[in-house]
Amino acid sequence: MAKLQGKGNCQTCPIRYRSIFSGIPEADLPDVLQDFRTSVITLTHNENIYIEGDAAAHAYTLRKGLVKLTKSLADGRTQIVRIIGHGELFGFDGLAGEDYNQTALALTDIEICKLPMKDLERIRATSPEVDKAMMQGWIQGLRAAENMLLDLGAKKAPERLASFLLKWCKDNQPGQWIDLPLSRSEIAELLGLTVETVSRFLSDWKRKGLIQDTRSTIQLTDPEGLKQAVCTSARGL
């Protein structure tokens, strides 16, 4: 269940250095963040943070775990439009006077910091550091969305899946086990494919020794081989 952990304390927040508040000089923190009515909330896997169409009165920063942002069609087809990681700000549609454009769900057990829109607006106006960090977050978000549009619009199934794996594991050594807390059907939802298609290619690559996996971790045994395999199978690129 959603559980209020108490009022946030930004001075001691463990992820402050990865958040929109990372640029604020230590000495200015009390000043800038005074009267900031944050609350820290824990949620368990699959719990809901907000729903597409709701009035956006709060934005959120992710302190622990992963969040997925999804959009759905009337008949239930669902698309994951973004995955939120450590320190990222999400749910800020209210800053443009709009309702939430997506639904936010906990992909793992999570800890989030809930930020009232009014306070966030005020802090953005008073702190150039926060303002800049938020701007960069939006621009990076836009770039990521554009990259995803290229994947969904122009790439075939195996290419999309390989891109996803390579991106997911990009900061790790080949041959290292990496958490992948997405189910097969969530990977499918992210890539615009079906569970079966995702499973087939993963199995295939496992047989060929390009990857290894357990239920919720993965290892790219041979990232180069993976790129290769995808390129040749797609007779181009």
Next chain:
Amino acid sequence: MAKLQGKGNCQTCPIRYRSIFSGIPEADLPDVLQDFRTSVITLTHNENIYIEGDAAAHAYTLRKGLVKLTKSLADGRTQIVRIIGHGELFGFDGLAGEDYNQTALALTDIEICKLPMKDLERIRATSPEVDKAMMQGWIQGLRAAENMLLDLGAKKAPERLASFLLKWCKDNQPGQWIDLPLSRSEIAELLGLTVETVSRFLSDWKRKGLIQDTRSTIQLTDPEGLKQAVCTSARGL
């Protein structure tokens, strides 16, 4: 050919009211925009504004016409990631310290205002109105990209095409002729389809009397019928 029209004059700019400068009180204009070294440039259809990967030293505002932002794969497959309309700001990756993430091409003959990144940064810092307008632009851009991700990831060909047409014509009366300066292959590039698929559905709907079109204009004779046709053909939604 690209042609420099001269230094921009913001006070008399015909699209100022639709740009990021729309919020500035008339009286403050000279102050806020002093030393702003803009230049107005005209380009003809298919001319290039900037290329993916270039250093992003300028952002642009579109004064006349339409621009497409595209991304490409190594083998030439191309995806249109966004279409820029009247008054919109684009090419601002530099604000996040990044290179251009897309290629910008004139979809029609256009007139753009070229804004040096340094000046833009300064103005954003000094004018809350400009700052707010830019923020709203980014959030709206993100929302549009998310909506597009849903289309590309979850919808079938006819649904994507119908969504596109309905969105394109949404501010117009049914039965009104509307400019559509995209070729069939550009529509395909935007929707992640092939020219042939686009052409087939358009022809089909034309035969059924749902739409009419000439080379570069379109008319939704029966928008409701179009929605209907798509829903039933997709046995859901």
Next chain:
DNA sequence: CGCGACTTTGAGCATATTCAATAAATGTGG
């Protein structure tokens, strides 16, 4: 141990692509 959820695998099918040929529209030069 047994239930339920998730995953894998298979077979047939449908959608959209590819390849190919024709038709229509646009632009160019005489």
Next chain:
DNA sequence: CCACATTTATTGAATATGCTCAAAGTCGCG
């Protein structure tokens, strides 16, 4: 202004990619 060349759009037939439906297998948890 017309004839020709070039690009763009339409249509058809065959193919392939990824989906649907179905069944069996695996894992985790009570």
